[in-house]
Amino acid sequence: MGSREISGSEHELPLFETKEAKLGKLGYRLFAGSIFVNICLIWVYRATHIPGTSSSSLGVDEELGVPKRWVWIGLLLSEVWFGLYWILTQSIRWNNIKRYTFKDRLALRYGENLPGADIFVCTADPTIEPPTLVINTVLSVMAYDYPPDKLSVYISDDGGSELTFYALYEASIFSRHWIPFCKEFKVEPRSPAAYFAQVSDPPPSLKNQCIKDWLTTKRLYEYMKNRIEAAIKLGKVSEEIKKQHKGFSEWTPEITKRDHQTILQILIHGRDASSVDTDGNQLPTLVYLAREKRSQHSHNFKAGAINSLLRVSSEISNGQIVLSVDCDMYSNDSKALRDALCFFMDEKKGYDIAFVQCPQNFNNVTKSDLYANGFRVINNVEMTGLDGFGGSIYSGTGCFHRRETICGRKFTEDYRESWNQEIDPIKAKRSITELEKASKVLADCTYEENTQWGNEMGLKYGCPVEDVITGLAIQCRGWNSIYFNPERKCFLGVAPVTLDQALIQYKRWSEGLFQIFLSKYCPFTYGYGKIKLGLQMGYCIYCLWPPNSFPTIFYLVVPSLCFLNGIPLFPKMSSLWFLPFAYVFGSTSLYSLYEALSVGDTITEWWNLHRIWVFRRLTSFLFSFVDTVIRQLGFSQTTFVITPKVVDDEVLKRYENEMLEFGNTSPMFAIISTVAVLNLVTLLGGLIKSVIFGGGIGVFESLISQFILCGLTVLVNVPVYEALFFRKDNGAIPFFVMVTSIFLASLACLIPIS
Ligand SMILES: O=c1ccn([C@@H]2O[C@H](COP(=O)(O)OP(=O)(O)O[C@H]3O[C@H](CO)[C@@H](O)[C@H](O)[C@H]3O)[C@@H](O)[C@H]2O)c(=O)[nH]1
Numbered sequence: 001m002g003s004r005e006i007s008g009s010e011h012e013l014p015l016f017e018t019k020e021a022k023l024g025k026l027g028y029r030l031f032a033g034s035i036f037v038n039i040c041l042i043w044v045y046r047a048t049h050i051p052g053t054s055s056s057s058l059g060v061d062e063e064l065g066v067p068k069r070w071v072w073i074g075l076l077l078s079e080v081w082f083g084l085y086w087i088l089t090q091s092i093r094w095n096n097i098k099r100y101t102f103k104d105r106l107a108l109r110y111g112e113n114l115p116g117a118d119i120f121v122c123t124a125d126p127t128i129e130p131p132t133l134v135i136n137t138v139l140s141v142m143a144y145d146y147p148p149d150k151l152s153v154y155i156s157d158d159g160g161s162e163l164t165f166y167a168l169y170e171a172s173i174f175s176r177h178w179i180p181f182c183k184e185f186k187v188e189p190r191s192p193a194a195y196f197a198q199v200s201d202p203p204p205s206l207k208n209q210c211i212k213d214w215l216t217t218k219r220l221y222e223y224m225k226n227r228i229e230a231a232i233k234l235g236k237v238s239e240e241i242k243k244q245h246k247g248f249s250e251w252t253p254e255i256t257k258r259d260h261q262t263i264l265q266i267l268i269h270g271r272d273a274s275s276v277d278t279d280g281n282q283l284p285t286l287v288y289l290a291r292e293k294r295s296q297h298s299h300n301f302k303a304g305a306i307n308s309l310l311r312v313s314s315e316i317s318n319g320q321i322v323l324s325v326d327c328d329m330y331s332n333d334s335k336a337l338r339d340a341l342c343f344f345m346d347e348k349k350g351y352d353i354a355f356v357q358c359p360q361n362f363n364n365v366t367k368s369d370l371y372a373n374g375f376r377v378i379n380n381v382e383m384t385g386l387d388g389f390g391g392s393i394y395s396g397t398g399c400f401h402r403r404e405t406i407c408g409r410k411f412t413e414d415y416r417e418s419w420n421q422e423i424d425p426i427k428a429k430r431s432i433t434e435l436e437k438a439s440k441v442l443a444d445c446t447y448e449e450n451t452q453w454g455n456e457m458g459l460k461y462g463c464p465v466e467d468v469i470t471g472l473a474i475q476c477r478g479w480n481s482i483y484f485n486p487e488r489k490c491f492l493g494v495a496p497v498t499l500d501q502a503l504i505q506y507k508r509w510s511e512g513l514f515q516i517f518l519s520k521y522c523p524f525t526y527g528y529g530k531i532k533l534g535l536q537m538g539y540c541i542y543c544l545w546p547p548n549s550f551p552t553i554f555y556l557v558v559p560s561l562c563f564l565n566g567i568p569l570f571p572k573m574s575s576l577w578f579l580p581f582a583y584v585f586g587s588t589s590l591y592s593l594y595e596a597l598s599v600g601d602t603i604t605e606w607w608n609l610h611r612i613w614v615f616r617r618l619t620s621f622l623f624s625f626v627d628t629v630i631r632q633l634g635f636s637q638t639t640f641v642i643t644p645k646v647v648d649d650e651v652l653k654r655y656e657n658e659m660l661e662f663g664n665t666s667p668m669f670a671i672i673s674t675v676a677v678l679n680l681v682t683l684l685g686g687l688i689k690s691v692i693f694g695g696g697i698g699v700f701e702s703l704i705s706q707f708i709l710c711g712l713t714v715l716v717n718v719p720v721y722e723a724l725f726f727r728k729d730n731g732a733i734p735f736f737v738m739v740t741s742i743f744l745a746s747l748a749c750l751i752p753i754s
Pocket residue numbers: 122123124125129156158300301302305325326327328395396397464465466467505508509640641642643644
C-alpha cells in the first residue's frame with residue numbers, strides 16, 4: 001500500500017495498451033457469413049449435378065457436351081478445399097488488435113535500471129551474405145539507445161570465415177566512433193550504410209565543428225568499408241592485419257567451413273576498462289562465435305547456431321532479454337529495445353509474455369513490389385489477427401525473447417521474473433581469456449549430446465522453419481506472445497530479388513510449415529486445449545499452404561481445356577446457380593482488393609501479389625508438398641537453402657526495372673510457362689471455336705465463367721508471355737524452357753475431358 005501512495009497513480013498506468021484494430025467488425029462478420037452461405041450453395045450445386053446423374057439439367061447446358069465425371073469430381077474437391085481453406089482464413093480477420101507502448105512511463109519508473117539484453121546476429125556464408133552487410137546490422141544494434149553495460153552483441157558465423165571475423169574486428173574499432181556519433185547527431189537508422197545512403201551530406205543545421213565531425217565519421221566508415229572489400233576481393237586477410245588481433249591465429253590452413261574447432265573471440269568486453277568510445281563511455285560487449293563443425297555431426301542450421309549462442313551468452317553476459325536478428329536485418333529504430341521492455345516489464349500484464357515479434361520489412365522492395373515482399377496485408381492484417389488470439393508467430397528475426405522461456409521454461413501462474421538480476425560475482429571477476437575458455441566448450445559439437453537442446457530447450461531441430469515451430473511450442477507451454485508493429489519500422493532486411501530466390505524461399509517456408517502440420521506439433525492436435533481455436537486455425541492457414549497447389553493447378557488447367565472444347569463446367573448466367581459462384585468470386589476478390597488498398601498497397605501491387613500467389617501455388621507449394629512426402633517416408637533430410645543477399649548488377653538492374661527474372665532452366669519456370677501457354681492457347685482457341693463458329697451468345701452464356709477464369713489467368717501472365725516471346729535479355733525465359741512448355745501444353749490439350 002505504502003509504495004502505491006508515494007508514487008501515486010503514475011505507478012498504476014500500464015506500460016502498453018491494446019486496441020481493437022478493425023472497425024466495422026459486425027459488418028465484416030455479416031459479410032463473411034453471407035460468403036459462407038454461398039460457399040455451401042456451391043458445394044450443393046457440385047454435389048447434386050454430377051454428370052450422368054438425373055438432375056443435371058438445372059444448371060449446365062448439356063447440349064454442348066458433358067464433361068467426364070473425374071472433371072466434375074475434381075472441381076468438387078477443389079471447391080470443397082477452397083471453401084474450407086477460406087473458413088480457416090477467417091480466423092485472422094476475426095479479432096484484430098494493435099499494440100501501443102509508453103516508453104516515457106518506462107523511463108519514469110525504471111530510468112536506466114533495465115535488464116541485460118543479448119542480441120544475436122546470425123550469418124552463414126561470406127559470399128552470399130557479404131561481411132559489410134553483416135557488420136552494418138551489428139553496428140545498428142550496438143548503437144541501440146540502451147545502457148551499454150547492459151547490452152551485448154553476439155555474432156554467429158556458420159561460414160566460419162576469417163573475412164567475416166575481420167569485418168567484425170574492423171567494426172569493433174569503428175564502433176568507438178559510430179556510437180557517440182549516433183548519439184550526438186541523433187542518427188536514425190543506425191546502420192551506417194543505410195544512414196549514409198539516406199543522408200549523404202551533413203545536415204544543413206550543423207555548425208562548423210559538427211560538420212567536421214560528421215564528415216570524419218563518414219570518411220572513417222568509407223575507409224573501413226574499402227578495407228573490408230579489398231580483403232574480400234583478395235579472398236584473404238593480409239599478414240599485416242593479422243598481427244593486430246590474436247583471433248586471426250585460429251584460422252590455420254586446414255580450416256574449412258564444415259570442419260573446424262570452435263572459434264570464440266570477445267572483441268569488446270564491456271567490463272574491460274579500455275573498452276570505451278571516443279567520448280570515454282563504455283561500449284557494449286561484442287563477441288564473435290563460429291561454433292565447432294565436424295562433418296559427422298549435423299549442425300542443425302540456424303537453430304543450432306542460436307542454441308550455441310544461447311549457451312555461450314549465458315556464460316558471458318546472461319542478458320534476460322534475447323533479441324535475434326538475421327544478418328541482413330538492421331535495426332531501423334534505436335528505441336525498439338525499450339519498446340519491447342514495455343511489454344515484458346508491465347507490472348500487471350507482462351508476466352506471461354514470452355516474446356515480442358516485430359514484423360519483417362525490407363528496404364529493397366521496388367515500387368510496385370514485383371515479388372510481393374511488401375507483406376503489408378500479412379503485417380497489418382494477418383499478424384494482428386493472430387495476436388488477437390493470444391499468439392504472434394515467431395518469425396525468426398526481429399523477435400525479443402525472455403531468455404527463460406526460449407530456454408524451455410513452462411509458464412506457471414505464480415512466476416514473476418525479477419528484472420534486476422546481477423551477474424554472478426565470481427563469474428563477473430573473470431578475465432577475457434578465462435571467459436573465452438569457459439564459454440567455448442558450450443559451442444562444441446558434442447555438447448548437446450544427451451541434452452534437451454533442440455527439443456525442449458532452445459530452438460527446435462529438424463524443421464526448416466525452426467522459428468515457427470519453436471514459437472508454437474512456447475505458446476503451448478502456456479505463454480503469451482505479442483506482435484508489435486509500430487509506425488516506424490523496427491527492422492529492415494533484404495528481400496529476394498529474383499523469381500527463383502523468391503520461390504525457393506517460399507518452398508523452404510511452406511515445406512517447414514507443412515511438416516509441422518504432419519508432425520506431432522500439428523496446431524490442431526498439439527495445440528488442442530493449450531491455445532485458442534482461432535490461433536490453431538491461424539497457424540494452419542500457413543501450415544496448409546502446400547496442399548493448395550493441387551486445387552489451384554486443377555482450376556487453372558481443366559476449366560480452360562473445357563473452354564477450348566466448348567464444355568461448360570459452371571452454371572449458365574441465366575441459372576440461379578450462377579449467383580453463388582459470382583457472389584463468392586466477386587466479393588472475395590473485391591474484399592481482398594479493399595484490404596490491400598486499406599493497408600497502403602496500390603492496385604498494381606495487389607495485382608502483382610496475386611500473380612506471385614499463383615506462381616507460389618504452382619511451384620513452391622507443389623515442390624514442397626512432394627519433398628515433404630518424400631521426407632516423411634524417410635528418403636531425405638532437412639536442408640536450409642540460404643537466400644542470397646547480393647546479385648550481379650545486370651540482374652539488379654532488371655529487378656529495379658521490375659522485370660520478372662527467369663534466366664535459368666528451373667523446372668519451376670517450366671511449370672509456370674506451361675500453364676501460361678496453355679491458357680493463352682485455350683483462350684484464343686476457345687473464343688474462335690465457340691463464339692465465331694459456334695452457337696453465338698447462347699453458348700457464350702454457358703461458358704462465361706470459364707472465359708473469365710481463363711482470361712484472368714492470361715492477364716495475370718502477361719509478363720510471362722513477354723519473357724517467353726518478346727524479351728531478349730538474360731532474364732528472359734530460356735528457349736529450352738519455352739519449347740518444353742509448348743510441348744507440355746500441347747500434350748495437356750490431348751487429355752480426354754468429355
Ligand atoms: O545454416 C544456417 C543457415 C542460415 N543461417 C542464418 O539464418 C538467417 C536466415 O536465412 P535466410 O537465408 O536469409 O532465410 P530467410 O528465408 O530470409 O529467413 C526467414 O526464414 C527463416 C526460416 O526459414 C528464419 O530463420 C529467418 O529468421 C527468417 O527471416 C540468416 O541470417 C542466415 O545467416 C544460419 O545461421 N545458419
